[in-house]
Each structure stands twice: as C-alpha cells, then as structure tokens.
Amino acid sequence: xxxxxxxxxxKRFELLRDLLLTEDREKFDSLRKEFILNEKLxxxxxxxxxxxxxxxxxxxxxxxxxxxxDAIKIQIRESQDxxxxxxYPIMGxxxxxxxxxxxxxxxxxxxxxxxxxxxxxEILKRFFKGKRNDAGAVLEEVFEFVIEEVFVIEKExxxxxxxxxxxxxxxxxxxxxxxxxxxxxxxxAFSKEGQDLENIKFETFQLSIRNFKTIYIAIATTGVLTQExxxxxxxxxxxLAEIILRDRTYLSxxxxxxxxxxxxxxxx
Amino acid sequence: MNLKNQLELMIAKKVLLVGNxxxxxxxxxxRFVLNxxxxxxxxxxxxxxxxxxxxxxxxxxxxxxxxxxxTNADEKIPKAYFLGASAAMFVFDVSREETYVxxxxxxxxxxxxxxxxxxxxxxxxxxLLSKEELEVVVDKxxxxxxxxxxxxxxxxxxxxxxELTAQTLK
Ligand SMILES: Nc1nc2c(ncn2[C@@H]2O[C@H](COP(=O)(O)OP(=O)(O)O)[C@@H](O)[C@H]2O)c(=O)[nH]1
Ligand SMILES: [Mg+2]
Numbered sequence: 001x002x003x004x005x006x007x008x009x010x011k012r013f014e015l016l017r018d019l020l021l022t023e024d025r026e027k028f029d030s031l032r033k034e035f036i037l038n039e040k041l042x043x044x045x046x047x048x049x050x051x052x053x054x055x056x057x058x059x060x061x062x063x064x065x066x067x068x069x070d071a072i073k074i075q076i077r078e079s080q081d082x083x084x085x086x087x088y089p090i091m092g093x094x095x096x097x098x099x100x101x102x103x104x105x106x107x108x109x110x111x112x113x114x115x116x117x118x119x120x121x122e123i124l125k126r127f128f129k130g131k132r133n134d135a136g137a138v139l140e141e142v143f144e145f146v147i148e149e150v151f152v153i154e155k156e157x158x159x160x161x162x163x164x165x166x167x168x169x170x171x172x173x174x175x176x177x178x179x180x181x182x183x184x185x186x187x188x189a190f191s192k193e194g195q196d197l198e199n200i201k202f203e204t205f206q207l208s209i210r211n212f213k214t215i216y217i218a219i220a221t222t223g224v225l226t227q228e229x230x231x232x233x234x235x236x237x238x239x240l241a242e243i244i245l246r247d248r249t250y251l252s253x254x255x256x257x258x259x260x261x262x263x264x265x266x267x268x
Numbered sequence: 269m270n271l272k273n274q275l276e277l278m279i280a281k282k283v284l285l286v287g288n289x290x291x292x293x294x295x296x297x298x299r300f301v302l303n304x305x306x307x308x309x310x311x312x313x314x315x316x317x318x319x320x321x322x323x324x325x326x327x328x329x330x331x332x333x334x335x336x337x338x339t340n341a342d343e344k345i346p347k348a349y350f351l352g353a354s355a356a357m358f359v360f361d362v363s364r365e366e367t368y369v370x371x372x373x374x375x376x377x378x379x380x381x382x383x384x385x386x387x388x389x390x391x392x393x394x395x396l397l398s399k400e401e402l403e404v405v406v407d408k409x410x411x412x413x414x415x416x417x418x419x420x421x422x423x424x425x426x427x428x429x430x431e432l433t434a435q436t437l438k
Contacts, residue, residue, distance in 0.1 A: 187346075
C-alpha cells in the first residue's frame with residue numbers, strides 16, 4: 001500500500017526522534033523547530049500561492065480577458081489605461097508566482113536528493129548497518145548545509161558575470177535575468193511595504209541575495225543555516241566581492257570569475 | 269584557450285523591447301527566438317526575459333531580451349528595467365494610430381530612462397495593411413522608421429533584431 005507523503009513525513013520524524021532519543025536531543029529539537037518553522041512559513045505562503053495565484057492564472061482570461069480584448073478591439077486608449085490599472089495590483093502576485101516557478105525549477109532536483117536521503121528505508125538501512133549513533137550522521141547529512149548555486153550578477157543589466165553550480169542544469173543566463181527583473185520589480189513595488197528579496201525560502205531551499213554597488217551575489221543553499229555558518233558565509237561573500245570589485249576584469253572573464261567563486265566560497 | 273572558455277567569453281548584451289500594450293512585442297520575440305507565432309494574446313505580466321545567441325559580423329553575441337509589459341507611457345514600469353540595456357526597440361502597431369501618435373514623447377522618455385541615444389523604431393503588423401496604407405502610416409510618423417515587420421508572417425523580424433544587435437555594439 002502506498003502511503004501518503006504526510007504519513008511518510010510523520011514516520012520520518014518519529015523514526016528520527018526515536019533514533020535520537022538518547023543522544024543529540026537538544027540539537028535535534030532545535031533542528032526540528034527550524035524545520036517546522038519552515039513548514040509553517042510554507043503553510044502561510046501556500047494558500048496565497050495556491051488559491052490566489054493559481055486562481056488568477058487559471059481565470060486570468062475570465063477576470064481580465066474581456067478587458068484585454070476590448071482594449072485591443074475597441075482600441076480606446078482610456079480603456080487601455082484602465083487595463084493597466086487593473087493589471088498592476090496583480091503584478092505583484094504574479095511576481096511571486098515567477099519566483100516560485102523559478103525556484104521550483106532550481107530546487108526540484110535538490111529536493112529529490114534530500115527526499116531520498118530522508119526516506120524511511122534509507123534511515124533504516126543506515127540504522128541496521130551501523131551503530132546506534134549513526135543517526136547523528138544521518139541527521140547531519142539530511143540537514144547538511146550545502147551551497148547549491150552561486151550567481152554573480154551585474155546589477156543593472158542582470159547579465160551573469162560568473163557562477164557556480166553543484167549540479168543543476170538550469171539556464172543561468174535566464175535565471176539571472178529573471179531574478180534581476182523580479183528583484184527590480186519587488187524593490188520598486190514593495191519597498192514601502194518592507195518586502196525585500198534578500199531572503200527567499202522555498203521548502204529546503206533558500207536563496208540569499210547580497211547587494212554591492214554594481215553587482216549582486218545570489219546564493220542558493222540547502223540544509224540548516226546555523227548562525228556560525230551564516231557568519232562564515234557572509235564573510236566569504238564579502239571577500240569574494242572585494243576581490244571582484246578590486247579587479248573588475250573578473251566581470252568580463254567568466255571562467256576566471258568561476259574559479260574565484262569556487263576558491264572563495266566552495267573550497268574555503 | 270579551450271572551447272568552454274571561448275563560450276564563456278562570449279559578449280552578452282541586454283536589449284529591451286518597449287511600446288504600447290498589444291503592438292506585438294512578445295510576438296516578435298517569440299518569432300525571433302522560437303520561430304513561432306500564436307494568435308492568442310500572450311499576456312506579459314511584469315517582464316519576461318528571453319535569450320538568443322546571434323552571429324553578427326562573425327562574432328557570437330548573447331542577447332538577453334527584456335520584454336516590458338504595459339504601455340510605455342505608464343510610469344509604473346520599474347525604472348530599473350531600463351538600466352544597463354545596450355539597445356532598445358520601440359514597437360508600434362501600424363494598424364493602430366494611438367500606438368504611434370505620441371512616438372516622439374515616448375522615445376524621449378525611453379531615451380532618458382535608458383540613457384540610450386538611438387532607439388530602433390519598428391512598425392509591426394504590416395500584414396494588416398496594404399502597401400498604400402503602409403505608405404500613409406510612414407508619412408504620418410514624424411520619425412524615421414527602421415523597419416516594418418510582421419511577427420505573424422515572419423517578415424523582417426530577423427532584420428529588426430539584427431539592427432538591434434548592431435546598436436548594441438555602437
Ligand atoms: N496580424 C498580426 N497580428 C499580430 C502581429 N504581431 C502580434 N499580433 C497579435 O497582436 C496581439 C498582441 O500581441 P503581443 O505580442 O501579445 O503584444 P505585446 O503586448 O506588445 O507583447 C496578439 O493577438 C498577437 O497575435 C502581426 O505581425 N500581425
Ligand atoms: Mg507582451
């Protein structure tokens with residue numbers, strides 16, 4: 001019988017909890033909280049994405065189609081402006097849809113790996129194979145912090161200057177362009193509402209953006225970002241930016257920049 | 269230098285398509301990038317970025333094409349969209365006068381926002397007008413039109429983007 005994913009997830013937590021009952025309990029509790037917090041966040045965002053955005057996407061022609069076609073058919077400028085007015089408020093929501101879609105693409109393959117690692121079978125296999133404290137290793141591996149993608153992007157043009165990828169095969173030029181567009185839009189539209197794009201969380205996937213004067217650096221990570229890792233990453237990013245901005249030839253020589261990214265962020 | 273490095277050294281340029289709602293910007297890009305045309309209205313919300321590598325004077329150039337939604341007169345388009353562009357195409361619809369009556373003002377605004385000196389001017393949907401009608405439009409438009417195109421019938425689309433590419437190198 002096939003179990004639902006929620007079932008599996010509950011089981012996974014139970015198993016992990018059992019495994020960790022004697023050791024590392026505090027560590028697990030904090031990780032668990034973090035994980036649950038993530039899920040809560042998702043719960044908050046999900047209805048918005050699912051209902052509003054999907055509804056808008058599905059029913060876009062119904063809601064706005066008439067106005068759009070009217071504007072084209074009747075060719076009256078007034079009604080065109082009206083359409084733009086009508087469209088603008090939903091653009092923000094569409095932007096969120098774009099973010100989700102883009103990040104889903106990036107995170108799909110990554111989440112697959114995590115799900116495999118996090119499967120009941122895998123945990124049991126490890127449990128019976130090794131000693132009891134192997135659970136720590138499982139946990140560490142499951143929640144291990146990994147840099148998945150790095151993009152160094154020219155702020156204005158959105159052109160990609162350099163990148164690193166652990167394995168995904170997304171079109172980095174497109175991601176850079178869209179991310180820049182989304183970023184500009186969000187900064188422009190939501191600046192008053194305090195919505196920035198410095199951190200986008202999606203499932204186990206997190207995208208962090210650091211702005212510099214002429215470039216920005218976007219880093220996609222998975223796993224648990226502890227305070228310690230956070231600080232180190234932040235330092236590493238600053239160092240990388242300093243190197244690049246001191247010698248701007250890096251920005252036009254992608255392979256050299258890619259080497260520096262690996263040296264400063266991945267191997268460090 | 270190995271092939272990978274050569275590819276990575278390819279010049280990349282941001283180019284921009286602007287113009288009123290429904291003039292055919294998205295259709296032109298679709299035609300140029302995918303060689304497809306659809307009668308359906310493809311609504312562009314916010315911005316869409318497409319990519320195409322073109323060869324110009326024996327040099328490969330990676331074009332990142334930004335498709336800006338809304339009427340160009342709408343100041344709500346984030347100003348940042350115009351920044352960092354190496355060339356821009358202003359598209360109007362030859363069959364709808366309101367898309368080109370304010371051409372001069374609109375161009376001025378695009379020039380100011382983008383910092384570009386020359387904007388490629390394209391009149392699209394030429395398939396909807398007869399030769400005589402097109403001449404009337406060309407006369408009416410106060411500025412020099414660079415190309416008349418049809419995304420539907422794939423006329424001059426490639427040339428329009430080549431003109432745009434040429435602009436990026438000036
Ligand atoms: N007849 C004709 N229709 C076109 C042409 N280009 C676009 N269209 C139609 O015009 C409408 C608006 O096109 P679209 O590309 O979405 O315009 P945009 O708002 O400027 O991006 C669509 O219904 C297209 O099918 C063309 O060259 N000829
Ligand atoms: Mg469009």
